[in-house]
Amino acid sequence: xxxxxxxxxxxxxxxxxxxxxxxxxxxxxxxxxxxxxxxxxxxxxxxxxxxxxxxxxxxxxxxxxxxxxxxxxxxxxxxxxxxxxxxxxxxxxxxxxxxxxxxxxxxxxxxxxxxxxxxxxxxxxxxxxxxxxxxxxxxxxxxxxxxxxxxxxxxxxxxxxxxxxxxxxxxxxxxxxxxxxxxxxxxxxxxxxxxxxxxxxxxxxxxxxxxxxxxxxxxxxxxxxxxxxxxxxxxxxxxxxxxxxxxxxxxxxxxxxxxxxxxxxxxxxxxxxxxxxxxxxxxxxxxxxxxxxxxxxxxxxxxxxxxxxxxxxxxxxxxxxxxxxxxxxxxxxxxxxxxxxxxxxxxxxxxxxx
Amino acid sequence: xxxxxxxxxxxxxxxxxxxxxxxxxxxxxxxxxxxxxxxxxxxxxxxxxxxxxxxxxxxxxxxxxxxxxxxxxxxxxxxxxxxxxxxxxxxxxxxxxxxxxxxxxxxxxxxxxxxxxxxxxxxxxxxxxxxxxxxxxxxxxxxxxxxxxxxxxxxxxxxxxxxxxxxxxxxxxxxxxxxxxxxxxxxxxxxxxxxxxxxxxxxxxxxxxxxxxxxxxxxxxxxxxxxxxxxxxxxxxxxxxxxxxxxxxxxxxxxxxxxxxxxxxxxxx
Amino acid sequence: xxxxxxxxxxxxxxxxxxxxxxxxxxxxxxxxxxxxxxxxxxxxxxxxxxxxxxxxxxxxxxxxxxxxxxxxxxxxxxxxxxxxxxxxxxxxxxxxxxxxxxxxxxxxxxxxxxxxxxxxxxxxxxxxxxxxxxxxxxxxxxxxxxxxxxxxxxxxxxxxxxxxxxxxxxxxxxxxxxxxxxxxxxxxxxxxxxxxxxxxxxxxxxxxxxxxxxxxxxxxxxxxxxxxxxxxxxxxxxxxxxxxxxxxxxxxxxxxxxxxxxxxxxxxxx
Ligand SMILES: Nc1ncnc2c1ncn2[C@@H]1O[C@H](COP(=O)(O)OP(=O)(O)O)[C@@H](O)[C@H]1O
Ligand SMILES: [Mg+2]
Numbered sequence: 001x002x003x004x005x006x007x008x009x010x011x012x013x014x015x016x017x018x019x020x021x022x023x024x025x026x027x028x029x030x031x032x033x034x035x036x037x038x039x040x041x042x043x044x045x046x047x048x049x050x051x052x053x054x055x056x057x058x059x060x061x062x063x064x065x066x067x068x069x070x071x072x073x074x075x076x077x078x079x080x081x082x083x084x085x086x087x088x089x090x091x092x093x094x095x096x097x098x099x100x101x102x103x104x105x106x107x108x109x110x111x112x113x114x115x116x117x118x119x120x121x122x123x124x125x126x127x128x129x130x131x132x133x134x135x136x137x138x139x140x141x142x143x144x145x146x147x148x149x150x151x152x153x154x155x156x157x158x159x160x161x162x163x164x165x166x167x168x169x170x171x172x173x174x175x176x177x178x179x180x181x182x183x184x185x186x187x188x189x190x191x192x193x194x195x196x197x198x199x200x201x202x203x204x205x206x207x208x209x210x211x212x213x214x215x216x217x218x219x220x221x222x223x224x225x226x227x228x229x230x231x232x233x234x235x236x237x238x239x240x241x242x243x244x245x246x247x248x249x250x251x252x253x254x255x256x257x258x259x260x261x262x263x264x265x266x267x268x269x270x271x272x273x274x275x276x277x278x279x280x281x282x283x284x285x286x287x288x289x290x291x292x293x294x295x296x297x298x299x300x301x302x303x304x305x306x307x308x309x310x311x312x313x314x315x316x317x318x319x320x321x322x323x324x325x326x327x328x329x330x331x332x333x334x335x336x337x338x339x340x341x342x343x344x345x346x347x348x349x350x351x352x353x354x
Numbered sequence: 355x356x357x358x359x360x361x362x363x364x365x366x367x368x369x370x371x372x373x374x375x376x377x378x379x380x381x382x383x384x385x386x387x388x389x390x391x392x393x394x395x396x397x398x399x400x401x402x403x404x405x406x407x408x409x410x411x412x413x414x415x416x417x418x419x420x421x422x423x424x425x426x427x428x429x430x431x432x433x434x435x436x437x438x439x440x441x442x443x444x445x446x447x448x449x450x451x452x453x454x455x456x457x458x459x460x461x462x463x464x465x466x467x468x469x470x471x472x473x474x475x476x477x478x479x480x481x482x483x484x485x486x487x488x489x490x491x492x493x494x495x496x497x498x499x500x501x502x503x504x505x506x507x508x509x510x511x512x513x514x515x516x517x518x519x520x521x522x523x524x525x526x527x528x529x530x531x532x533x534x535x536x537x538x539x540x541x542x543x544x545x546x547x548x549x550x551x552x553x554x555x556x557x558x559x560x561x562x563x564x565x566x567x568x569x570x571x572x573x574x575x576x577x578x579x580x581x582x583x584x585x586x587x588x589x590x591x592x593x594x595x596x597x598x599x600x601x602x603x604x605x606x607x608x609x610x611x612x613x614x615x616x617x618x619x620x621x622x623x
Numbered sequence: 624x625x626x627x628x629x630x631x632x633x634x635x636x637x638x639x640x641x642x643x644x645x646x647x648x649x650x651x652x653x654x655x656x657x658x659x660x661x662x663x664x665x666x667x668x669x670x671x672x673x674x675x676x677x678x679x680x681x682x683x684x685x686x687x688x689x690x691x692x693x694x695x696x697x698x699x700x701x702x703x704x705x706x707x708x709x710x711x712x713x714x715x716x717x718x719x720x721x722x723x724x725x726x727x728x729x730x731x732x733x734x735x736x737x738x739x740x741x742x743x744x745x746x747x748x749x750x751x752x753x754x755x756x757x758x759x760x761x762x763x764x765x766x767x768x769x770x771x772x773x774x775x776x777x778x779x780x781x782x783x784x785x786x787x788x789x790x791x792x793x794x795x796x797x798x799x800x801x802x803x804x805x806x807x808x809x810x811x812x813x814x815x816x817x818x819x820x821x822x823x824x825x826x827x828x829x830x831x832x833x834x835x836x837x838x839x840x841x842x843x844x845x846x847x848x849x850x851x852x853x854x855x856x857x858x859x860x861x862x863x864x865x866x867x868x869x870x871x872x873x874x875x876x877x878x879x880x881x882x883x884x885x886x887x888x889x890x891x892x893x
Contacts, residue, residue, distance in 0.1 A: 065793050086799045098790035102812040111808075112798030163798065357802035361711030365704040365727060365773065373730060373738075373770050376745035380737075383744075425643065428636045431629050440634075442886050446878060447641040451648065453874045455831045457851045458867035462647025464859060465654040470663045472650045505644065534630055563734020566833055570855055580736035584838075587740065600737045607734050 016041040016199055017062065017167065022071035024057050024223075031057040032223045034071070039167075044193050044200045046210040049220030050246070055203040056095065058220070059169050062201065064088045091165035091198075095172045097156040099144040105155050106131065106140040112163045130158040133192075150181045157192070167199045174209065186213055207247050211235060219243050236282075241354050244280050251323045252280045252354065253297075278354040281346045283312075286325040288336075289345035296343045299323055301336050311335050315344065380597045387594030394598035404582070404599075411578045414496060414568075415561040421501040422557050423550060426508035433509070434516040452506035460570040463499045464490060467571075491573030499571040500561055507560060508553040515549020548617075555614045559607050579603060648871050655864035662859040673865035680862070682850065690830055690847040692761065697768035698776075698825035704769075705776035706818060710810055713784045714792065714802075724777070731774035739838035742767045746839050759843045767839045768832055772825040779824060783817025784810075 017039040024032040032054045039045050047055045060066045062073065064085035072081045080088055100108050109130050113123045131137055134154035144152055153173055160168055173189075174182045190213060193200050204210050210217050211231040219226040219234060219242075227239040238244035241252070255277055289296045299315040302322075309330070315323040325344060327335050336342050384394050398404055433444040451459060466472050467489035474486040489495060519542065527537045565580035572578070577585070579599065586596035629637075657663045658670035677683050708727065712720050730738050746758040746767065756762035787810065795809045811818075833848040840849055847866075854860035 060793075063793075063797055065796065085793075085797045089799065090797065092794065092797045094790040094794055096788065096790060098788055098794040100791060100795075100809060100813075111795070111800075115795075115798050115800045115804060159794075159798075355715070358711045358715040361707040361806075362715065362717070362723070365708035365777075366723060368704055369727060369729070369770065369773070372745055372766060373741060374726075376741045376748070377737075379744055379748075380741055425640045428633065429640045429644075431633055432637045435629055437628060438886070438889070442882055444637065444641065445882060447644050449878050449882075450871075450875050451644050453827070453878065454648065454871055455833075455848060455851075455867075457833060457848055457855065457863075458651070458870055459647055461851075461855060461859075461863055461867055462649075462651045464662060464855070465864065466647050466650040468662055468859075470661075472653065472664065475664055502644065502647065505640075559732075559734075563736045565736050565739075565837075566852075580734070583736050583740060587743070587838075596740060600734075600740050603734050604737050607732070611732055 014041045015039070016076060018074040019058075019062070020072045020074070022058070022061060022068045022073065024054075024061060024066070025069045030223050032061070032068075035223075035225045036071075037218055037225060037228060039199060039201060042197050042199055044190075044202065044213060044215045046214035046217045047201065047203045047220060048207065048210040048217050048246075049205065049226075051205055053220040054223040055205075055220055056171055057223075059092075059171055059201065059203055062167075063090050063092050063169050089163075089165055091160035091163070091168040093153075093156045093160045093168070093170040093173045095175065095203075097144075097152050097173075099152060099155055099159070101144055104141050104143055105136060105147070108144065108155055109158045109162050112159065116163060126162060130162050133161075134158045134188075149177050150185060153177065153185060157189075161192070161196070161198070165198065167201065170200065170202045172203050172205065175205070182209070189213065211247070219246065221246070236350075237352055238280075238354075241278070241280075244354060249283050249324055250280050251283060251286060251325075252278050253317070253321055253323075254319065255279055279351050280354050281351045283324045283326055285350035286323070286344055286346045288325075288327070289343040293345040295345045295348070297345065298341065298343050301338050301340045301342060303338055304335060315342070381601055383594055384597035384601050387597070389594075394594040395602070397595050398598045398602055404595075407577055407579060407582050410493075410576060411562065414493060414500070414576075414578065415558055417497050418500045418504060418561050419554055419558045421497065422504040422508045423512075423553050425501065426505045426512055426553060427550070429505070430509050430512040430516060434513055448506050448509050451502065456503055456566050457570075459503060460499055460567050463495065463502065463571055467495055467498070490571060491575045493572070493576045495571035495573075496568045496576055496578075499567040500564060503564075503567055504557045504560055508557050511552035511556060512546065512549045515546040515552070519545045551617060552614065555610055559610050559614075562607065563603060651864045651867045651871070654861055655868045657861050657864075660861070662861060662864075673862045674869075676862050677865055677869070682845075683847075683862075683866070686845050686847045686850040689761070689764075689844060693764050693768055693846055694826045694829040697765045697772060697829045698822050700765070701769045701773040701776045701825050702780075702818060702821050705773050705821065706780050706811075706814075709777060709780040709784055710806055713781075713787075713810075714805070724781075727777050728774045730770050731778075735771075735834040738771065739835045742770060742835055743838040758839060759841050761844050763839055764836060764844050764846065767835045768829045771832060771835055772828045775828060776821040776825050779821035780814065780817055783814045783820075787813055 015038045019035055019037045022032060022035045023030065035054075035058060047058060049055050057066070061068050064080070064083055064087070068081065072079060074080060075083075075088065100111065103111065106127050109127045110123050113126055118126070127140075131140055134157055136151060136154050136158070139147065139151065144155065147155065153176075156173070160170075170189075174185050177185060186209060189200075189202075202210075202213065214231055216228060216230055217234050218228045221242050227234055227243050229237075234243060235247050238247060244250045244252075297317065299317050301313055302316050303314040305312040305314070306329075309328070310326045311329055313325050313327060313336070315325070317323060323344065329335070385391065387394070429444055429448060432440050433448060434441075436444060464471070468474070469486040469488065469490075471489075473489065474483075477483045478486070523545070524537060524541060527541045528534075532540070563580055564578065565584065568576070568578045569581045569584070572581070583596045583599050583603075586592045586599070653664050654662060655673055656669045656671070657665045658668045658672060712723065717723075743758070746756075746763045749763070750757035750760075754760060756766055791813070792805055792809060795805050800809070831848060832846070833852060836846055836849050837852060840846070845853075851863050851866065854863045
């Protein structure tokens with residue numbers, strides 16, 4: 001929570017883009033419902049959600065490629081709801097790159113500059129600079145078809161950044177790349193963001209990617225905005241069950257309301273919560289209980305999965321709920337075998353109500 | 355936005371002026387020439403001569419449709435499922451006639467079937483007949499020529515349907531010990547029924563407004579609707595009746611096409 | 624897995640159908656070599672006279688030229704109108720796109736005789752105003768052919784547009800490209816093969832067009848098929864056999880070459 005606040009302070013607090021109750025329908029289908037969101041200047045905002053949750057739709061509304069059905073959009077305080085894409089002047093990296101197949105790398109990057117009718121020399125300079133920046137020197141005269149996925153991705157980035165847009169929109173730019181390349185491109189994207197100070201709005205369905213890259217994450221499901229916050233806020237303090245489960249493994253326990261505890265174990269409530277049905281703890285915050293721990297939840301080991309440095313224990317509580325936790329394999333402690341009865345514990349501060 | 359409308363509109367305007375408006379003119383004509391009212395339609399639907407032409411057209415078109423679709427089914431079967439060499443040869447047999455002018459093809463049939471044509475000569479040389487038998491200027495020639503023209507058109511929907519048949523279903527049926535004939539009649543044929551339906555409607559629609567081949571091979575002896583319309587315009591001018599016949603034809607074809615679309619729409623769902 | 628191949632019976636039937644399909648094409652060959660002036664088979668007296676008359680008779684040359692003129696003009700205009708229409712629809716995606724497309728395809732599905740009558744009626748009306756685009760004039764034939772072939776151009780261009788990545792156009796749009804820039808520098812270069820294909824298809828259709836041409840021409844503007852028709856209808860002229868043999872050879876060569884190329888390619892790629 002605290003680190004989250006620190007990170008938030010890093011982002012400048014001038015709102016650059018604001019969406020107010022934006023909705024989008026296709027016929028009777030609601031692709032976006034009442035989304036309100038502020039994007040700060042220079043931040044790296046990720047839009048995260050499962051496939052079909054409306055991320056691309058929201059991005060195309062921001063970019064001005066489709067009109068919103070309802071709601072308003074503001075750019076630096078001005079109402080841009082009815083501005084065409086041209087007037088907004090955002091850069092966009094499309095899913096699948098959308099490079100011009102009939103133009104070379106250099107011509108692709110030069111395209112927006114030519115549209116802006118810049119001078120020949122200025123264009124050549126800028127193209128050379130961009131090619132250098134994304135590390136494509138030597139490939140200038142190739143057509144996109146002759147490039148690898150990663151290289152095409154770089155061309156798309158260079159083309160979108162060539163005319164120095166205030167905002168760069170990226171739609172799942174790395175989804176077509178293999179895992180190694182993806183890591184490398186993520187690094188480069190972070191570097192670019194640091195160096196340029198441009199606002200990045202980045203769509204992804206990959207939780208780890210969003211957590212690793214973003215200054216803030218906006219989580220979408222079924223066209224609704226679930227939560228916005230820094231990576232550790234959304235991970236450690238998810239606002240609802242969907243966010244909690246979507247961001248990673250989670251143990252969810254039903255609360256016995258009358259006893260204010262779980263299976264007879266008394267439970268301290270997080271201060272701001274009065275009444276709740278479930279309490280959730282990330283597996284990495286759960287451990288085997290020592291004699292002195294306040295919380296002692298009995299459970300039976302159902303399975304143990306060996307993962308190298310760690311083992312994953314799959315447990316079942318008396319109430320029949322599944323739990324998961326990790327054990328370090330290097331420790332002196334002998335890992336319990338399947339069938340063993342054990343007790344688990346966690347710090348109250350690491351748990352949260354759902 | 356305005357620029358885009360400038361792209362879309364020219365073609366709409368062009369066809370609106372040179373196709374839709376004149377067609378409306380034809381419709382108007384059908385109600386006014388020579389007498390205002392529905393007399394022209396009454397003529398089309400009750401005149402015995404016209405009636406006989408309509409019935410002949412329907413009869414011949416049904417025969418042509420059956421012949422074309424059956425022939426097309428056989429050759430498509432080999433085109434889609436034969437070995438690569440067989441596929442190549444059948445493709446040539448389908449594509450070459452398809453791309454050759456309808457006139458050359460009709461002329462080919464004249465050379466084949468006329469009294470001094472190839473077929474009569476062969477039959478005479480074999481001693482099967484003494485004098486040439488009349489094989490042109492009759493319905494037989496019309497059916498032959500029209501079927502020949504329409505077979506390639508029937509091939510395409512059939513080929514699509516046959517390509518969509520799941521190979522595993524056939525292998526499964528074969529594996530269960532069904533005979534080849536049974537696999538064909540009870541599995542393959544029903545699975546390509548949609549293609550047969552499409553080909554049938556397509557060929558029927560094409561054949562019903564057909565003019566060139568029947569006029570050449572029928573030689574004025576077995577007039578079909580399209581030729582009748584031609585005669586009503588250029589030989590015995592009766593514009594109003596020709597217009598009324600055209601409107602009726604258009605409605606009939608529109609109805610068949612509507613059926614076709616609805617069927618395909620249902621299958622798409 | 625071994626595909627179930629068609630059996631012997633199916634192969635025999637196919638041979639019959641194939642024979643039926645090829646028979647008339649073969650039957651023209653001997654007729655074209657007859658030495659007589661009516662449809663007959665040469666009786667030992669093979670002659671090239673009908674081939675020679677194709678070259679010597681100036682009428683055939685004039686018709687050839689007319690056909691080429693009409694074909695090129697009508698195809699160019701049809702492809703121009705069709706591509707503007709399709710690109711506009713593709714970019715704008717207006718509400719009644721389906722209806723508009725249906726309307727534009729009408730001449731393709733309407734019975735040819737109805738289209739013929741409609742165009743005859745229209746060109747006769749136009750003849751009262753001008754004598755360029757009118758009945759039995761070159762302009763009139765071009766217009767009639769355009770109406771008949773434009774739906775095919777629309778279909779071909781639409782198919783090639785449907786294979787185009789819409790995001791590419793969005794990208795151009797986001798960079799501030801104007802409509803002309805998007806059309807000429809982004810979309811057209813990427814559908815150029817579709818346009819060339821549409822032009823060839825249109826030219827072939829116009830080259831072969833007879834149904835409508837019969838209605839809208841009489842003595843002044845005579846395309847090649849129209850002249851063939853005249854030779855077939857009145858007294859069957861063996862010159863048409865010679866012409867047919869030439870056309871059949873051209874088509875056969877083109878198709879065999881294409882098939883052979885494809886066959887080789889398929890072999891190579893496995
Ligand atoms: N042009 C469109 N017409 C109809 N439905 C659409 C259109 N674009 C998107 N949708 C629907 O809207 C929903 C959200 O789509 P999208 O924003 O692309 O999701 P995401 O990018 O999160 O995977 C999907 O269910 C999709 O089918
Ligand atoms: Mg998406």
